Amino acid sequence: MDFRTVVGNQYFGVRATGLLVKDEKLFLVRAPEGNYYTLGGSIQLGETTKEAVQREMREELGIDVEVGPLAFIVENQFSLQERSYHQIEFLYLVTPLSDPVTYLEEGDSIRQCEWIAFTDLKNLDLNPAFLKTELATWKGQLQHFTNRES
Numbered sequence: 675m676d677f678r679t680v681v682g683n684q685y686f687g688v689r690a691t692g693l694l695v696k697d698e699k700l701f702l703v704r705a706p707e708g709n710y711y712t713l714g715g716s717i718q719l720g721e722t723t724k725e726a727v728q729r730e731m732r733e734e735l736g737i738d739v740e741v742g743p744l745a746f747i748v749e750n751q752f753s754l755q756e757r758s759y760h761q762i763e764f765l766y767l768v769t770p771l772s773d774p775v776t777y778l779e780e781g782d783s784i785r786q787c788e789w790i791a792f793t794d795l796k797n798l799d800l801n802p803a804f805l806k807t808e809l810a811t812w813k814g815q816l817q818h819f820t821n822r823e824s
Contacts, residue, residue: 676716684758688717689750690726692739692768693809699789700809701774702800706783709799710790712765723764735774735787742767745812748802752823763802 678687691714694701702710713734717726724741731739746765753759778785790798792810800806804819 675719677719677721678716683756684760686760687762688723689761689763690714690717690723690730691763691765692727692731692741693745693765693805694731694739694768694770694774695809696770696789698792698810700792700795700805701770702788702790702798703778704786704788706785709801710788711801712805714763714765724766727766727768731768731770734778735770737774738771739768740771742769743814744816746804746808746817746819748804748819748821750802750821752821765802 676687678685680686691712693712701713703713704710713730714727715730717723718729721729723744727741728739731737743766744764745767748763748765750761750763751759774787776787778787795806795809798806802819802821804821808817
């Protein structure tokens with residue numbers, strides 16, 4: 675059971691994300707609309723955020739990963755498809771132990787996955803947006819961000 679509460683059209687939850695990093699590149703999913711996003715999902719009851727990252731990488735990419743440091747925490751508030759979301763998100767740096775798939779199947783759509791150089795992130799419509807600048811300059815200390823989109 676996901677650690678998530680739904681009240682009307684408002685979703686509250688805790689999310690764990692794996693930032694797959696290799697050779698100064700970040701592995702991202704490209705949505706059909708052209709925007710990019712990271713891989714992860716809701717933690718399950720009784721699961722740690724680190725365990726959730728490992729599970730999500732297996733479910734979404736079919737690979738095992740080495741979960742590294744917790745790099746970022748973001749309080750994320752946004753709307754999508756007439757729903758309001760308020761998520762607390764834990765973002766870990768992870769190293770893939772094998773090559774990930776190059777696409778994901780989500781519902782009826784197929785989404786391409788790509789390795790994007792840190793220097794090219796600034797040119798993308800990327801969620802979460804702070805990764806465009808903060809990932810390449812991360813100094814090993816946990817950082818906290820608040821993201822509020824109307």
